[in-house]
Amino acid sequence: MPDLKLTEQQLIQFKTFGFLAFPGLLQDRIDEIIREFEAIFATRGGGHAGKPHEGKQRSCIVPFIDQNAVLSSLLDDPRIHGIASGLLGDDFNFMPSDGNYYAGDTGWHSDGWHPETLHIKIAFYLDPLTRDTGCLRVIPGSHKIGDAFANALNDEIYSCQEKWGLHGRDVPAIALETKPGDILVFNHNTKHAAFGGSGWRRMFTMNLCQRYPEARLHELREYLNGVSRFWVERAYGDVMMNTAGPQRRRHLEQVMANDGHIAELSRQAKARMTEPARG
Ligand SMILES: O=C(O)CCC(=O)C(=O)O
Numbered sequence: 001m002p003d004l005k006l007t008e009q010q011l012i013q014f015k016t017f018g019f020l021a022f023p024g025l026l027q028d029r030i031d032e033i034i035r036e037f038e039a040i041f042a043t044r045g046g047g048h049a050g051k052p053h054e055g056k057q058r059s060c061i062v063p064f065i066d067q068n069a070v071l072s073s074l075l076d077d078p079r080i081h082g083i084a085s086g087l088l089g090d091d092f093n094f095m096p097s098d099g100n101y102y103a104g105d106t107g108w109h110s111d112g113w114h115p116e117t118l119h120i121k122i123a124f125y126l127d128p129l130t131r132d133t134g135c136l137r138v139i140p141g142s143h144k145i146g147d148a149f150a151n152a153l154n155d156e157i158y159s160c161q162e163k164w165g166l167h168g169r170d171v172p173a174i175a176l177e178t179k180p181g182d183i184l185v186f187n188h189n190t191k192h193a194a195f196g197g198s199g200w201r202r203m204f205t206m207n208l209c210q211r212y213p214e215a216r217l218h219e220l221r222e223y224l225n226g227v228s229r230f231w232v233e234r235a236y237g238d239v240m241m242n243t244a245g246p247q248r249r250r251h252l253e254q255v256m257a258n259d260g261h262i263a264e265l266s267r268q269a270k271a272r273m274t275e276p277a278r279g
Helices: 008-017 027-043 069-076 078-088 148-164 214-230 238-242 246-256 262-272
Strands: 019-022 059-061 093-102 106-109 119-125 136-138 174-176 183-187 192-194 201-209
Touching (some): 008 019, 019 078, 027 201, 069 201, 078 183, 078 201, 093 214, 093 246, 106 148, 136 183, 214 246, 214 262, 238 246
Antiparallel strands (some): 019 183, 059 093, 093 201, 106 192, 119 183
């Protein structure tokens, strides 16, 4: 199957609004995706840090798709590879992924606030979700750093109740209702949230970014610091690296060359805490 090619309109939509939805895009793989998602959580005791998920707090595994060969191969899937190449260029970086059992609401936030390098998230929700049962909500245009609307949102949304008198669930936004097999893609800068979900909302992500220029590699290393909260030795799991063919290796090489500091940071994080952060 050749790579999916995004249309000019999709590229402009993404640039303008900061997200894209692909209903049914991975419908044909959803059974194996859910099976492998569950298998990873089962081998980790069902939840966070080897403990069962109890539906009260988010359980999060990082890196996630790296844990097995089937989910790692999503990076080679011509639909995922096509979306990533179309938005980020052929030499894009794969970045650490996370797998989650969410519990309840996720308040409004951006995943980063990157003025130069484009970072995206591909989200896989594994249960049917509506506006009021925990689907992803996004605020179109909120990703545009420097734009007056986006900057004001960024300053005020973290205290939306106090500033605007609005509960997070009432903030004007688009609700991206999904069924398993649908794919959502958004710019890390885009403000997003979810409200009304159960204690057992299954979701995993793939994070990806443009390749960093040499002069800003320190920013890439700084970004990677975040995975040390999960007490890992490297930014990627062994399976992701060991099952990579030439095409995938190209998307791993810049991070693999810049994650040498993670092991020591993880050691320090472990010494400070008794269990890894939830994300
Ligand atoms: O589905 C959710 O609860 C929100 C997901 C999210 O915030 C994220 O992946 O960054």
